Amino acid sequence: MSLRYALLALLNVEPMTGYDLYKVFESSVGHVWHAPDSQIYPELKRMESEGLLLGEDIPWGQRGKKRQYHVTKAGTEAFSAWMNTTMEYARVREPAHLRAAYMEWAEPEAAREQMRAHIKHHKGLLEQWREKVREIEEGSSPMLNRRLANTPSSEQEKTTAFKAFAYEGLISQAEAEVSWAKRGLKLIDRLNP
Amino acid sequence: MSLRYALLALLNVEPMTGYDLYKVFESSVGHVWHAPDSQIYPELKRMESEGLLLGEDIPWGQRGKKRQYHVTKAGTEAFSAWMNTTMEYARVREPAHLRAAYMEWAEPEAAREQMRAHIKHHKGLLEQWREKVREIEEGSSPMLNRRLANTPSSEQEKTTAFKAFAYEGLISQAEAEVSWAKRGLKLIDRLNP
DNA sequence: CGAACCATGTAAGAAGTTACATGATTAA
DNA sequence: TTAATCATGTAACTTCTTACATGGTTCG
Incomplete structure (x- = not known):
């Protein structure tokens, strides 16, 4: 919905x-x-x-x-x-973590490739989101600017701050994923000497 | 699938x-x-x-x-x-962050309630996952023990380590969510003096 | 003139949710 | 004996994905 x-x-x-x-x-x-x-x-x-x-x-x-x-x-x-409604949370469904839990079934090189793909994917997201935060803070986001044009100035700070806040949350998420996958690569190396 | x-x-x-x-x-x-x-x-x-x-x-x-x-x-x-196949990543779909991006539309108290619910939800997950890691490391997980009984001892370390690794990733995720929502509460307070 | 883009859909199917329905077994 | 648990489904519906289909406009 x-x-x-x-x-x-x-x-x-x-x-x-x-x-x-x-x-x-x-x-x-x-x-x-x-x-x-x-x-x-x-x-x-x-x-x-x-x-x-x-x-x-x-x-x-x-x-x-x-x-x-x-x-x-x-x-x-x-x-x-x-x-103004509090939302319901969907049950967890994390394909990447499901696979990680059974990674002993994968060839070490396939397991590494998975972790590398995870890093690449989340680094890509990170880049886009950091760019978004930059735009919001610099006032160069076209969408946000059109939005602010119809917003009383007393509300403009809120509008900007919440947008940046949302993206910052996604950035923390993605950073956590990247560092997890890096630990994964080390773990795979340690377990496959 | x-x-x-x-x-x-x-x-x-x-x-x-x-x-x-x-x-x-x-x-x-x-x-x-x-x-x-x-x-x-x-x-x-x-x-x-x-x-x-x-x-x-x-x-x-x-x-x-x-x-x-x-x-x-x-x-x-x-x-x-x-x-042994590398998986596809689904496009982003984050209801909590979508709402956060437009939080100026919510009453301050509803916005706070959202953040509190976010914290509560992810703290609940954290507790369960930390318990899982404890069980895995202590050797008290029934499922894992049945699994290890049919696993050659040379493979047991891998099996255990990957399970713990998967849950640790989920723990980092949830920790990031909790600290994001806490920042959100502070932000809401700052913007609604 | 042709490529890239603008514009709007339909159709089939996979995946997931919610509700309904039924009946056997076990333990207090 | 009754409540909790074990056991197995169907049905209707929502959400999302993938593929197909069509035609107009703009710009080089």
Whole structure:
């Protein structure tokens, strides 16, 4: 159900088309929440039918058109209700750790390769997230700036601080993963002399 | 697709029934991978039909019976093939961080409550995982001991070390989450004087 | 003119959740 | 004898992924 609220969060900044949202999911929010276009378009329709969004066809080029959605009053209320609800936590499901627990079944070189892939994956995330924090703090994030333009100045500090805070959490997570996998490499070496 | 391999990992230790597996998912492996009974029973049937498992009805009490599964040669091969494959990483989807990024929409008290719930949740996980590591290191984990009984002594160190290693990774993760949420509480206080 | 991008979907299926349903056994 | 536990499922639904399908626009 989070996809819906991610969409509301983004459309609260400014009206957008499904494709715009898809692009944003590929970049900014995509680092906290990912969704493919095949999930976005139907969800937008559903949200419109439920009165959370209002879609409007706007012309695009000679014959083309695109549908721009903006959040209705009901949509804003739904979003802020969700934000004031405490969420449920999903049960743990960690493929990388499941595999690690049984790593004696893997060839040592395959086990090393797993750990290297883990490091590479999380270093990649780290880089993107650190870049995001930099943008937020420097005021060079286009999405955030459009957001701040519609925000009373008394609220701007909050908006910025919470965004940075969210990314910092992801950064700590990824750092923990990298250092775990590095310990894994050492462990594999120690156990396979 | 990991459920299948989690089941193979467990059945490699000893033959079990669906209910046994369900219990194990509620306790030991459940902390790395969770699955409800409604997912386990059908998957076991599917795996039997694919030749990875062999099921045998054994009597239980006067009229009752239960079906015990053991891993076939094909099952062992499938598991070790999986263990030697590098896995794909799923895209990021972090509900807690998505919410944190938009926390200016929540009442300060609701935001605090979220952070407190985050701390409570991850402290709970931490406790369970630390207990697991203790059991593994003390040799008091029943599951692991049954496993070690069928393992050549040259391999026992690996088996134990990798299990502990997996849980240690989860512990670092959870510690990072707790300290992030504590920073969140301070941030909320600072922004709402 | 062709490539890259903008734009919007459908369809099939895998994976996971929640609820419902049933019956046997065991231990207090 | 009744409550807890053992035992095995089905059904409906949500969420997400992967693949397929189509057509317009813009820019070099």
